[in-house]
Amino acid sequence: MLQRRNHPSLDLVILMLLAWTHMAVTHVTGGVTTAGTMAMVGVAGVVGGLCIVSLVDQARHRRYVARAVTQRQAPPLLIVEETKRVVQQTAAGQPRPSGGDTTLDPDAHPRLTSTSDHLARLDHMLLRKPSSTDVVGAVTMEATRTTDIALSEAQAADLRRSIIDRIASRLDIADTISVSANGRFMLLIERVDSKTALVDHIRSVAAELARPHVLDDHSEPLNVRTAIAFADTRTRCADTLWRQARTTLGLTEAGDLEIFGGSTHTARIERTELRADLVRALRDDQLDVDYQPVLSTQTGEIVGFEALMRWHHPSRGVIGPTTFLPIADELNLIPDMGRWLIDKAATQLRMWDLDHPDSELTMAINISGAELADHGLAGAIERICARRSVLPSRFILEVSERSITDTSAPLLSALSSTGARIALDDFGTGNRSLAELQEMPVDMIKIDRAVIASLDTGDNAHVASSIVELGELLGKPMVAEGVERPSQAALLHRYGFQYAQGHLYARAMSPNGADALLDQASRQQWRIEAPAAAIVH
Ligand code: C2E
Ligand code: MG
Ligand code: MG
Numbered sequence: 001m002l003q004r005r006n007h008p009s010l011d012l013v014i015l016m017l018l019a020w021t022h023m024a025v026t027h028v029t030g031g032v033t034t035a036g037t038m039a040m041v042g043v044a045g046v047v048g049g050l051c052i053v054s055l056v057d058q059a060r061h062r063r064y065v066a067r068a069v070t071q072r073q074a075p076p077l078l079i080v081e082e083t084k085r086v087v088q089q090t091a092a093g094q095p096r097p098s099g100g101d102t103t104l105d106p107d108a109h110p111r112l113t114s115t116s117d118h119l120a121r122l123d124h125m126l127l128r129k130p131s132s133t134d135v136v137g138a139v140t141m142e143a144t145r146t147t148d149i150a151l152s153e154a155q156a157a158d159l160r161r162s163i164i165d166r167i168a169s170r171l172d173i174a175d176t177i178s179v180s181a182n183g184r185f186m187l188l189i190e191r192v193d194s195k196t197a198l199v200d201h202i203r204s205v206a207a208e209l210a211r212p213h214v215l216d217d218h219s220e221p222l223n224v225r226t227a228i229a230f231a232d233t234r235t236r237c238a239d240t241l242w243r244q245a246r247t248t249l250g251l252t253e254a255g256d257l258e259i260f261g262g263s264t265h266t267a268r269i270e271r272t273e274l275r276a277d278l279v280r281a282l283r284d285d286q287l288d289v290d291y292q293p294v295l296s297t298q299t300g301e302i303v304g305f306e307a308l309m310r311w312h313h314p315s316r317g318v319i320g321p322t323t324f325l326p327i328a329d330e331l332n333l334i335p336d337m338g339r340w341l342i343d344k345a346a347t348q349l350r351m352w353d354l355d356h357p358d359s360e361l362t363m364a365i366n367i368s369g370a371e372l373a374d375h376g377l378a379g380a381i382e383r384i385c386a387r388r389s390v391l392p393s394r395f396i397l398e399v400s401e402r403s404i405t406d407t408s409a410p411l412l413s414a415l416s417s418t419g420a421r422i423a424l425d426d427f428g429t430g431n432r433s434l435a436e437l438q439e440m441p442v443d444m445i446k447i448d449r450a451v452i453a454s455l456d457t458g459d460n461a462h463v464a465s466s467i468v469e470l471g472e473l474l475g476k477p478m479v480a481e482g483v484e485r486p487s488q489a490a491l492l493h494r495y496g497f498q499y500a501q502g503h504l505y506a507r508a509m510s511p512n513g514a515d516a517l518l519d520q521a522s523r524q525q526w527r528i529e530a531p532a533a534a535i536v537h
Helices: 008-029 035-055 058-070 115-128 153-170 195-210 238-250 263-283 321-330 334-355 377-388 408-416 434-439 449-455 458-473 511-522
Strands: 077-082 085-090 137-145 176-179 185-188 222-230 257-259 287-296 302-313 317-319 362-367 395-400 421-427 444-447 478-480
Touching (some): 115 176, 115 185, 115 238, 137 195, 137 238, 153 176, 153 195, 195 257, 222 238, 238 257, 257 263, 263 302, 263 321, 263 334, 287 334, 287 511, 302 334, 302 511, 321 334, 334 377, 334 395, 334 511, 377 408, 395 408, 408 421, 444 458, 449 458, 458 478
Parallel strands (some): 222 257, 302 362, 362 395, 395 421, 421 444, 444 478
Antiparallel strands (some): 077 085, 137 185, 137 222, 176 185, 287 302
């Protein structure tokens, strides 16, 4: 049984002796594995383990010994290029199971260290790290080919050598480079002044790596993803740090560098969770629609509503569309969600028609870029309207200025042909010229709320007013969105707005809330109780 000892100076002497023995052996054999060196490294590992056990615990010691002993025993590897990833394979051509220990082909590259050595060094660095200001970071990188050109085995070897040369050219000789079983590079930088310095340094390594690598008949630019996990005062184990770095790499996009636990990393984890949740949300009926009234600036009457999607997340509460729509877009869920919303809004409109036959409310629906590109949308609107007994002409389809492209005109015309009106939403946020906008078959202009917010505020007011004047030049009815202050409302007439929407009048509300509002409004000529200055006659 191994016992804890209390002689750190003796430990140090033994460690130095072992390090020297190890270096001497490696030097003599030129890094080539032989039975002799295997035995010696094994012994060195066991004795080294004795030293370490006095500093930490026996479990750590066993891991260290196991690594030291096994690192020289795995069969030689031949690193070849397969598909687009630069991967390692065994001599028999079988990919290694990830996480397995590896011994490198002696020809692979003189700067490569085995993963076991690498982990042992990191373990040492963590043990050595005396204070929270010492920086130890596990860096992992993945280089992916960007061309489909087939590589010969010799070219693959050249590319691999070039990659490691590039990495090595940016590192100190004391720094460690190894390749994990699944072809990712692991770097350990010995002397680091600060976390920022390490990040900057590693960014420069990644940039160097991404530069095209010249092979005999072409060049290979690479996509490089990088992740760093920094040790904190509680980190005692190399495996933990590497696991954190590996997990972070899985969430890193090509060309990016992510830090474990950093804000981008946390945001990405959240996004990954939301992706899975959103698929369940559709299945479990967690989506809902809120309705925000739109008023006439002439009469102050409610003329209609805008349908706005909401997600009632079981643990996070209500999530707004600006958070979940981009995720839905990535998952290609927008067309289904859009049709679901149109059906829901048509059903609601039909119910309001039955409750208030004299109301003739309009229903504004937001159409995203993905829906606009869907040639089946016009037909779907007609079918849904027929099923719910409402005319398509009751709908206003809001298309954001930013989602309009050069090919949008025929798609907008197809939507118009259903009888629905088209509103150009978020006007003032795109950069289309007046001539281009005049070509677009749109019926209404909805000025973005950022523009409305600037209308009554000093410095930016002239910019806002020129955007509104541009909207006026299109000669279509204009809606002011996001009206919050009476001073904004007071300007609506001067700028020629026919319609207004915003918190000043009413927020988006649940269907029950909208029912109650309509009940109340129907008793007062369809006007809602808004501050006196809100409606300018
Ligand atoms: P949008 O179409 O410009 O919708 C107006 C947004 O401004 C809504 O946010 C609304 O709640 C908010 N808003 C209204 N009045 C005020 C105000 O006075 N002050 C402030 N600060 N905000 C106000 P919401 O519901 O978060 O929607 C954001 C965007 O998400 C929408 O912008 C629209 O582009 C998109 N969206 C919402 N629902 C859907 C949907 O069902 N389908 C699609 N494709 N997009 C949707
Ligand atoms: Mg809108
Ligand atoms: Mg808008």
